[in-house]
Structure formats: C-alpha cells, structure tokens
Amino acid sequence: MNLKKFSKRNISIRILKAGVKAVLVYVAYFIIAHFIFMLLIQQAYELIGEYSPFIEGFFIAIAVFVFLTEFSSGTIFKYMLEFARSLFVIFYLIIALKNGIIDVNIQNVTLILNLQFFLLMLISINLIEIARTVLSAIDFLHEKAEGELQPSAGARI
Amino acid sequence: MKYALRALRWATIILWILLVFLVITLVYSAFNIGINIGESQLLVKDDRIIWALPARINNSGLYGIYDLNITTVIEDVDGAILLRSSSFVPLISKEETRQIWHNISVSLEEIPNYQAYLTNDTNFIIKPSIRLNFAKVTPFFFTFNSTIPWGAPLYNLHVDEPNCQFNATHCIVSLNVSFENHSPYINLNGTLKVEVLNQNEEKIGINSFPINVPPYQGNGNYPAYNETLSIPVDISKLTRSGKIRLTFQTSMFSYETEVPYEFEEIF
Numbered sequence: 001m002n003l004k005k006f007s008k009r010n011i012s013i014r015i016l017k018a019g020v021k022a023v024l025v026y027v028a029y030f031i032i033a034h035f036i037f038m039l040l041i042q043q044a045y046e047l048i049g050e051y052s053p054f055i056e057g058f059f060i061a062i063a064v065f066v067f068l069t070e071f072s073s074g075t076i077f078k079y080m081l082e083f084a085r086s087l088f089v090i091f092y093l094i095i096a097l098k099n100g101i102i103d104v105n106i107q108n109v110t111l112i113l114n115l116q117f118f119l120l121m122l123i124s125i126n127l128i129e130i131a132r133t134v135l136s137a138i139d140f141l142h143e144k145a146e147g148e149l150q151p152s153a154g155a156r157i
Numbered sequence: 158m159k160y161a162l163r164a165l166r167w168a169t170i171i172l173w174i175l176l177v178f179l180v181i182t183l184v185y186s187a188f189n190i191g192i193n194i195g196e197s198q199l200l201v202k203d204d205r206i207i208w209a210l211p212a213r214i215n216n217s218g219l220y221g222i223y224d225l226n227i228t229t230v231i232e233d234v235d236g237a238i239l240l241r242s243s244s245f246v247p248l249i250s251k252e253e254t255r256q257i258w259h260n261i262s263v264s265l266e267e268i269p270n271y272q273a274y275l276t277n278d279t280n281f282i283i284k285p286s287i288r289l290n291f292a293k294v295t296p297f298f299f300t301f302n303s304t305i306p307w308g309a310p311l312y313n314l315h316v317d318e319p320n321c322q323f324n325a326t327h328c329i330v331s332l333n334v335s336f337e338n339h340s341p342y343i344n345l346n347g348t349l350k351v352e353v354l355n356q357n358e359e360k361i362g363i364n365s366f367p368i369n370v371p372p373y374q375g376n377g378n379y380p381a382y383n384e385t386l387s388i389p390v391d392i393s394k395l396t397r398s399g400k401i402r403l404t405f406q407t408s409m410f411s412y413e414t415e416v417p418y419e420f421e422e423i424f
Binding site for chain 2 (some may be wrong): 125
C-alpha cells in the first residue's frame, strides 16, 4: 500500500475532494427524491411514506461510501470499500424490499406488490460490480507489482 | 484484464439502462390504465340473487395485463366463508379496452346454515380482491374489506300458542303468526303450509296460506306479516299434545319450524 501518498497537504485535498463528491451524491438524492415525490399523488405518497427513512438511510450510507472510496483512491482500500459497498447494497435492498414483496396495509386495504424481478436485476448488477471490483483490485496489484519491478530491472541494464 | 474490466463495465451500464427504461415505461403504463367501475346491478332471478358489477378497463399503456382475477369472498362475522365468486381475464393487451362483468350469484340454500340468516339480522363481511400480473414482471394484489348489513326475511318470527274451537266432527286449531321482512332483496311471495301432528306423528290437519310480503324499502317501516291461521283438525285423532309444523315455501328458500301444542282443557 502506497501510504507515502498521504502527505498532510495531500490528505486535505483528498478530504476536500471526497467531501465534495459525497455532498454532490447526497444533493442529487434530494433533487431526485423531491422530483419523484412531486410526481406522486397523495395516496401513493402515503403508501411509500413508510419507506422514506430506508431511502434516506440508503443515500446517507452511499454518500459515506463515496467519501471513503474517494479518500482512499490509489490504494487497495478503494477496492475493498467498493466491494463492501456492493455487498451492502445487495443486503440493504433485500432487507428494505422485504425479499421483493412490498406489503402495505392501510386500515382495511391491503396492497401487495411483487418486485422480485427488479430486486433480481439490482442484485445481478451489484454482483457484476463485485466481479469488476475484484478484477480491478487484481489489476491494481498487478500494475503496482510491475511498477516496483521496473526500476530494479532498469538498474540492471 | 483491461478488456474484461471494460466488458463488465459495459454490462453494468447496459443493465442499468434496461432497468431504468423498464421502470419508467412501467410507471408510465400503470398511470395510463383507466378503470371505470359502473353502477352495480342487483337482479333476483328464480331462486338466485345476482349482484353484477360492470368494469371497463382501458389499457393505454405499453404492456399487457395478464391473469386478471377478480374475486369476491363473503364471510359471516366469525370469518366463516359463505360465498366465493371469481372472474378471470387471461389477457388485456396494450391499446385494448375490455368490458368485464363480475357477477356474484347466490342461492340462499347454498349458504351453510342459511336458515339462521332467515330469522336473524346480521352483518356480512365482503372482501373483493384484484390479482394481476402487469407486463409479466410485476405481480400485483389488492384487497379491501367492508361490512354489509343483512336483513332477515323472517325477522322476529313469532308463533302464538295455538287454541282449539270445537264443532261436531272437527276442531279448528288457530294460531297467530307474525314476522317482519327486513331484507331489501327478497320478496316473500309463496305459501305457508301448516300441518298439525298428533303425539304419534300422524298428520291430523293441514292447510296452506298464501304469503306476499314485499322487500324492505329502506324507509324505516318494515313490511310485516301478522295473520291468524285456522286449520281444521280430525277430532278422532286429536291427542292432548302434539306439534304444529310451519313450512314457508318461496322461490328463494324453504324454511320449516315447529311449535308444540297442548290442549289440556279438552281432555
């Protein structure tokens, strides 16, 4: 791990850059969520109202991951965090979407929506993302190892 | 390695585009489905009460509606299922308008323990539900329950103690029968058969009386029946005690009840 990169000046820039990215992600969430909620009729808003803490919690967690990933870019920690983020997203979606079966009860009305197809698609996307992260980590280590070998090879010549 | 990474990145991007496209088009299509529920019609035909609910579904969306199943379950207050009726539409294609009739047809005699509902007012729980598979990827289920009052057609059925008046060969048994028709659906048009049975279960007198009590109009005044019925009885077979069997026979139902008699003063 190249910890030499983390000089005092470098750390401040990294924190600033990571902070800006995380804030941008969170602001994007507010804009998208506000736009979606504006489109919804009152009854539909009441139905998904109970999921708003889940959605907000999800975006806070994603913003934290964006901050940490950006802060640790150029190190193996970036890939570890990306891997962790994808796993987090998979488990979060499974738990928040109750295995893809949305069951809403309001007074004497029951509504059940089966979103398993979409959950499956989201899990597939995140599994591909995990595979990509693992390959990227291997590639990163490979390039780093090559980079360390090149000067010694040059010295021999 | 670079090519594999690039391929995976493109796979992720394509899947995201597909997912977003699918969600947007599904939401758009769902908002473009028009459902018009017409006024329900109540028909009384032969021995059946038919409740028909028309619905017009206009699918202006981009996807079909598959396996549309409308079910109505009627339960008593204890949750026992009295009646279940389903209407099934295998497919409503996009750009198609379909007229659906959801019929609930009930014959009183098909309802378990229906005789209890002939003399007692109660409430029924009606549970309509809709099950469908939208675009074959989004199964959907919707149900609600509401309570409907049930008015008994023979509410407060009361048979007074019978008495007997003699002549030379016969005695005339007379008894007063009264009830109120609380049902807004059932027109009580039929006969009331009265049989007098002695201790040995022999029929010693029989008579039939027409009954015609209109359904309850909802104005607070229940149509009532209050008649004194006379049945000539063969005096040679008359015993001190016995029973009188009353049978209400209408096109909708048949109801039988018995009252004991005891003519102590005669013997």
